Amino acid sequence: DARVTQTPRHKVTEMGQEVTMRCQPILGHNTVFWYRQTMMQGLELLAYFRNRAPLDDSGMPKDRFSAEMPDATLATLKIQPSEPRDSAVYFCASGSDNSPLHFGNGTRLTVT
Amino acid sequence: AQKITQTQPGMFVQEKEAVTLDCTYDTSDPSYGLFWYKQPSSGEMIFLIYQGSYDQQNATEGRYSLNFQKARKSANLVISASQLGDSAMYFCAMRDLTLDSARQLTFGSGTQLTVLP
Numbered sequence: 001d002a003r004v005t006q007t008p009r010h011k012v013t014e015m016g017q018e019v020t021m022r023c024q025p026i027l028g029h030n031t032v033f034w035y036r037q038t039m040m041q042g043l044e045l046l047a048y049f050r051n052r053a054p055l056d057d058s059g060m061p062k063d064r065f066s067a068e069m070p071d072a073t074l075a076t077l078k079i080q081p082s083e084p085r086d087s088a089v090y091f092c093a094s095g096s097d098n099s100p101l102h103f104g105n106g107t108r109l110t111v112t
Numbered sequence: 113a114q115k116i117t118q119t120q121p122g123m124f125v126q127e128k129e130a131v132t133l134d135c136t137y138d139t140s141d142p143s144y145g146l147f148w149y150k151q152p153s154s155g156e157m158i159f160l161i162y163q164g165s166y167d168q169q170n171a172t173e174g175r176y177s178l179n180f181q182k183a184r185k186s187a188n189l190v191i192s193a194s195q196l197g198d199s200a201m202y203f204c205a206m207r208d209l210t211l212d213s214a215r216q217l218t219f220g221s222g223t224q225l226t227v228l229p
Contacts, residue, residue, distance in 0.1 A: 033216065043203065043219040056216060091157060093217070100147055101207075101217055103157035 002026045006092050006104035014112055018080040021107045023092030024073055032075045033101060034060075034067055035091040043091075049075065082111045114139045116204050118220035125194045126228050132179070133189040133223045135204030143209040146187040147217065148178065152200040160202075163187060165209075194227045201225075 005024040013019055025032050034046040047057040047067035057067060064083070069075045079086055089108050093101040115138040125131035137146065148160040163171045163178045171178040179188040191198055204220040 042221050045216045045218075048216050089155060093157070100159045100162050102159060103149075105156045108155070 002102075004092055004094050004102050004104035006090075006107050008107055009105060010108045010110075012110045012112065013082055015083055016081045017111075018078065019082045019086075019109060019111075021077045021090050021092075021109070023075040023077075023094075023104060025075060025092070025094030026102055027073075029094035029096050029102075031095050031097070031101075032069060033093045033095075034075070034077050035093065037089045037091060037106070038087075046077070046090075079109075082109075084111045087111050114141075114144075114206055114208060114218040116206050116218055116220035118204055118223050120223045121221070122224045122226070124226050124228055125191075127196060128193055130190060130192045131194055131225065133191070133202050133204075133225065135187045135189065135220060137185050137187060137204075137206050139185075139206065139208065141208045141210050145207045145209055146178070146180070147205040147207065148176070148187075148189045149203045149205060149219075150198075150200045151203065151222070157203075161189070191225075196227050196229060199225060199227045 007022045030051050032049040036044050046060045048055050049069050052069040066078045087110050089106045091103050091106045093103045095101040117136045144165045146163040150158045161171050161173045161176045163180045170180050175192045177190045201222045201224050203222045205217045207217045
């Protein structure tokens with residue numbers, strides 16, 4: 001079964017530190033999404049790539065967050081510097097045009 | 113702008129009974145897709161079922177079926193013969209299929225389903 005792989009599964013870090021989350025989309029999928037899930041806000045879109053090009057990152061705080069796809073097998077989401085309010089579960093999802101998105105298991109980030 | 117509304121924060125159902133989870137949506141786009149995802153307590157997001165706006169028949173997938181009423185803009189999920197393992201958070205989501213830049217998945221707030229033994 002092909003699946004989206006996210007690393008790390010859990011990350012605990014101190015405020016001010018850089019955090020890098022990685023995602024390996026399903027082979028052949030041309031769209032990659034980053035979502036953040038919190039109890040208060042639910043699922044929020046942070047960034048969206050299609051054919052590795054960023055199409056929408058309006059949901060992402062630009063001053064501290066950055067998302068990239070250096071190649072078709074890797075998407076990264078970085079937070080620098082991290083803050084306690086960034087604590088959340090970060091999901092990566094991939095899909096093809098007009099197909100369901102398949103989600104990774106998420107990275108649970110805790111910033112102290 | 114797209115909007116998904118799930119009005120039931122929590123639902124209870126007796127094991128082996130059917131349950132309907134409500135979802136209404138709002139969009140001005142002619143072509144869109146509707147999705148349901150399940151999120152158990154372990155946290156992963158599991159795709160359940162998909163309905164395209166131009167699909168003539170309601171989608172079905174095993175014990176899951178989607179009651180799609182386009183004129184009412186509703187896409188309710190029906191789970192038949194509930195099982196204890198169905199206890200989870202359920203999210204309705206929509207995706208505009210018209211524009212590249214708008215193909216994000218917009219989620220509702222979710223419904224927490226508890227199946228009682």
